[in-house]
Amino acid sequence: MNALAVHEEVKNVAAQARPVLRVRGLSKRYGTHLALKPVNLDLHAGQVHILFGENGAGKSTLISMIAGANQPTDGSLEIGTHTGGFTCVGEARRHGVRAVFQEFSLIPDLTVADNIVLGEEPVRAFGMLSKAAARSQVRELIAGLGFDLDADATVADLPRGKQQMVEICKAVRQNPKVLILDEPTASLSEHDTKALFALIERLKAQGTAIVYITHRMHEIPLIGDTLTVLRDGHLVASVAATTPESALIELMTGRTVSADIYPALRSDLGEVVLSLRGYTTRSREVVDASLQVRAGEIVGVAGLVGCGKSELGQACFGLHKIDAGELALNGQIHRFAHPADAIAAGLWYSPSDRKREGLALVRPASENMTLSSLAFGSARGAWLRRKAESSLLRHISSQVDFPVPRLGEAVGNFSGGNQQKALLAKGLAQNVNVYIFDEPTVGVDVGARQAIYKYLGELSAAGAAIVLISSDLPELLGLSHRLMVMRGGRIVREFARDQFDQHQVLEQFFD
Amino acid sequence: MTSTTTTLSSPAQPAVPASSPAWLTWLQRHRQALVLPVLFIGAVLIFTSFAPGFLSLDNLTNVARQSVYLLIVALAQMIVLIGGGLDLSVGMIVALASVVGASVMAAVLQAMPDSPGLAIAAGTVAGLASGAVVGVVNGWGTSVLRIPAFMMTLGMSSVVFGVTLLVSGGVPIYGLPPEFGEVFGFGKLMGVPVPVLVALGAVVVIYTLLEHTRFGRHLYATGGNQRAADLSGVRTRRVSMYAFVLSGLLAALSGLLLTARLDTGESNIGASMPLESIAACVIAGVALSGGVGRTLAVVVGTLLIVFVQNGMNLMQVGAYAQTMVIGAILIAAMALSRK
Numbered sequence: 066m067n068a069l070a071v072h073e074e075v076k077n078v079a080a081q082a083r084p085v086l087r088v089r090g091l092s093k094r095y096g097t098h099l100a101l102k103p104v105n106l107d108l109h110a111g112q113v114h115i116l117f118g119e120n121g122a123g124k125s126t127l128i129s130m131i132a133g134a135n136q137p138t139d140g141s142l143e144i145g146t147h148t149g150g151f152t153c154v155g156e157a158r159r160h161g162v163r164a165v166f167q168e169f170s171l172i173p174d175l176t177v178a179d180n181i182v183l184g185e186e187p188v189r190a191f192g193m194l195s196k197a198a199a200r201s202q203v204r205e206l207i208a209g210l211g212f213d214l215d216a217d218a219t220v221a222d223l224p225r226g227k228q229q230m231v232e233i234c235k236a237v238r239q240n241p242k243v244l245i246l247d248e249p250t251a252s253l254s255e256h257d258t259k260a261l262f263a264l265i266e267r268l269k270a271q272g273t274a275i276v277y278i279t280h281r282m283h284e285i286p287l288i289g290d291t292l293t294v295l296r297d298g299h300l301v302a303s304v305a306a307t308t309p310e311s312a313l314i315e316l317m318t319g320r321t322v323s324a325d326i327y328p329a330l331r332s333d334l335g336e337v338v339l340s341l342r343g344y345t346t347r348s349r350e351v352v353d354a355s356l357q358v359r360a361g362e363i364v365g366v367a368g369l370v371g372c373g374k375s376e377l378g379q380a381c382f383g384l385h386k387i388d389a390g391e392l393a394l395n396g397q398i399h400r401f402a403h404p405a406d407a408i409a410a411g412l413w414y415s416p417s418d419r420k421r422e423g424l425a426l427v428r429p430a431s432e433n434m435t436l437s438s439l440a441f442g443s444a445r446g447a448w449l450r451r452k453a454e455s456s457l458l459r460h461i462s463s464q465v466d467f468p469v470p471r472l473g474e475a476v477g478n479f480s481g482g483n484q485q486k487a488l489l490a491k492g493l494a495q496n497v498n499v500y501i502f503d504e505p506t507v508g509v510d511v512g513a514r515q516a517i518y519k520y521l522g523e524l525s526a527a528g529a530a531i532v533l534i535s536s537d538l539p540e541l542l543g544l545s546h547r548l549m550v551m552r553g554g555r556i557v558r559e560f561a562r563d564q565f566d567q568h569q570v571l572e573q574f575f576d
Numbered sequence: 577m578t579s580t581t582t583t584l585s586s587p588a589q590p591a592v593p594a595s596s597p598a599w600l601t602w603l604q605r606h607r608q609a610l611v612l613p614v615l616f617i618g619a620v621l622i623f624t625s626f627a628p629g630f631l632s633l634d635n636l637t638n639v640a641r642q643s644v645y646l647l648i649v650a651l652a653q654m655i656v657l658i659g660g661g662l663d664l665s666v667g668m669i670v671a672l673a674s675v676v677g678a679s680v681m682a683a684v685l686q687a688m689p690d691s692p693g694l695a696i697a698a699g700t701v702a703g704l705a706s707g708a709v710v711g712v713v714n715g716w717g718t719s720v721l722r723i724p725a726f727m728m729t730l731g732m733s734s735v736v737f738g739v740t741l742l743v744s745g746g747v748p749i750y751g752l753p754p755e756f757g758e759v760f761g762f763g764k765l766m767g768v769p770v771p772v773l774v775a776l777g778a779v780v781v782i783y784t785l786l787e788h789t790r791f792g793r794h795l796y797a798t799g800g801n802q803r804a805a806d807l808s809g810v811r812t813r814r815v816s817m818y819a820f821v822l823s824g825l826l827a828a829l830s831g832l833l834l835t836a837r838l839d840t841g842e843s844n845i846g847a848s849m850p851l852e853s854i855a856a857c858v859i860a861g862v863a864l865s866g867g868v869g870r871t872l873a874v875v876v877g878t879l880l881i882v883f884v885q886n887g888m889n890l891m892q893v894g895a896y897a898q899t900m901v902i903g904a905i906l907i908a909a910m911a912l913s914r915k
């Protein structure tokens with residue numbers, strides 16, 4: 066109680082100081098659509114200000130204007146002696162504002178070190194690059210941050226989580242006054258998340274003001290000080306980060322959401338429909354994996370980024386060369402050379418990166434949803450069947466709660482949550498009975514998340530066998546009948562539902 | 577915010593500034609869709625005022641006939657572009673089909689002077705086959721060897737040009753059956769030139785292929801996001817192979833029609849086709865990054881280019897200046913339609 070009081074006092078002192086950055090009446094209009102209604106916001110030194118809201122609520126618009134990536138229609142920013150908007154990211158940086166967006170600004174073919182120093186390279190006489198200095202500076206930086214990152218690795222070779230860390234290194238290198246982090250933990254492993262939180266604590270101590278966007282509610286009280294809720298382009302409220310979850314969800318959605326977001330698990334399981342024995346890929350990203358999934362069962366696969374859990378799903382789907390072991394699907398042994406073979410045999414894999422692997426963004430949502438089904442089932446044949454297609458579209462859109470009137474729009478125009486729904490709808494378009502979902506809820510808000518869990522529950526209730534690959538441990542614990550933990554390409558431990566324990570599971574992640 | 581506990585902020589509501597007028601926002605939003613009609617109507621208006629006889633039936637028939645060759649090649653280019661590729665070898669395929677088709681026709685006619693129909697059929701099949709072969713090699717190089725389409729088709733362009741020169745010896749090939757030129761070069765059916773009918777047929781087939789078949793859907797998806805298409809069970813290697821083969825076939829068809837018009841097999845035709853076909857596609861809104869493009873828009877884009885050439889001819893603008901104008905139009909269209 067006493068400690069808490071002291072804490073509050075410290076906060077109050079900080080709050081009374083002059084804010085590092087003031088946002089005054091900032092608004093943004095696209096055409097006739099007011100994406101962000103005038104917003105006031107104060108960012109204080111040494112505080113983490115969390116922005117919270119559904120996909121499309123205006124969070125991204127707000128931060129992109131603060132970071133200079135986007136120009137406000139009206140309103141102003143005040144930082145130091147500067148008043149008014151930023152015309153470009155460079156100007157924002159000169160005033161000490163740095164942002165890490167979800168879309169990375171990394172050069173894929175350069176090394177980690179080259180990327181981090183890009184634009185601020187150390188030079189020797191005559192403007193020659195000093196590569197050695199760059200490398201040692203970057204190594205020092207990475208070690209100081211406690212990240213697990215190789216300065217000489219090429220960025221394109223890194224998984225998304227590591228690329229995220231490179232972005233963060235880049236942003237904090239010049240000690241920013243204001244640091245904006247847009248869902249930084251969405252693709253980070255637990256270990257790197259801990260390192261990031263430690264870094265945030267240190268930046269706070271140095272007096273950096275941090276804007277933090279997250280959909281993970283358990284992170285809010287861990288690192289937040291103040292929290293601002295946005296809904297439909299409105300600033301709904303600014304509250305303390307210790308506000309209970311249920312109250313936050315109510316503020317965010319404008320309605321009360323039931324506390325239990327996971328569907329009830331089906332208890333009667335059918336035959337084994339998917340079975341792996343000693344499955345090993347040529348790349349050795351998956352080694353000697355054995356796994357059985359029954360009809361109606363949800364089997365979770367957990368592990369750190371890079372442990373081989375995504376590759377396990379891809380290998381089942383014919384995306385990796387298999388060196389050893391066998392895969393049996395509905396009682397038949399297969400070795401798929403292309404996803405088309407896997408789909409024909411009754412297996413579906415839903416990728417984790419919806420923009421790179423899941424959707425053709427320039428094409429309409431409708432075409433994306435039915436693409437995989439054109440070669441199978443009743444749609445088979447050279448000609449498209451428009452009527453059958455549109456009735457299928459209505460059916461699968463309503464199952465995932467996708468807005469039917471907007472089916473004809475390019476899928477790239479939709480918010481992350483709706484894109485994810487379109488991706489999931491693809492899995493319903495053809496007749497398969499085994500599903501592998503790779504990070505089905507990455508970067509989606511609580512509302513969409515709940516819809517996705519409901520969808521998984523319905524699939525399982527209808528008798529589908531599901532492999533759920535995820536980095537979100539609470540979600541795995543909430544949804545799975547059994548849980549597999551992978552480490553170094555191997556399945557190292559299996560947990561039955563009655564043995565589920567967050568700490569024991571996490572222990573298995575590390576050697 | 578003066579306190580950290582549940583402070584509701586009340587955002588001040590400054591008056592929203594008078595934004596730009598509605599028509600300007602509308603223009604901005606539809607800029608990409610407007611490029612083609614605006615350029616097209618603009619060109620027609622300019623030439624109607626300054627080029628004598630531009631809108632006469634004679635001249636319009638002439639334009640239709642002149643458009644055929646570029647139109648068929650532009651459709652070929654469109655198919656490859658939609659699938660996420662690029663075909664710089666279309667021009668040399670035109671020349672190859674002309675030389676191969678003419679050689680076979682002349683040889684068959686010499687052996688069997690009484691059956692010109694057989695000679696025409698044999699030459700046509702040989703010409704189309706030569707184009708298809710180049711398409712197969714392009715498709716193999718891009719999808720199996722994973723060479724960027726730009727380099728693969730640029731290299732093939734040089735290879736094919738060499739083959740064409742070897743076959744023809746660099747001189748025109750004479751001795752075609754006269755019926756070939758009479759029907760496919762200058763013939764008319766119910767008042768419509770035969771080449772125009774052939775081109776219309778090609779438009780209908782390709783429109784149907786893209787809009788109503790599974791292959792069309794797969795092509796758009798492959799160009800839109802190849803990885804996602806593969807993960808959706810689309811065999812994208814096969815799709816891009818078909819795209820290049822179709823492109824080769826269409827370019828060869830254009831080469832054969834040109835041969836009928838010229839009455840000789842020529843190795844020095846088609847050099848301007850790659851640029852002009854890409855221009856016709858880009859003006860028509862076909863995305864160079866793949867996944868976007870409409871058949872009918874490409875028809876209009878081609879007509880625009882031929883209108884400009886024809887109008888400048890009527891205004892007696894020199895050939896050198898015309899080349900400059902075509903390039904400038906391409907760049908202007910890109911500038912206007914960029915996102």
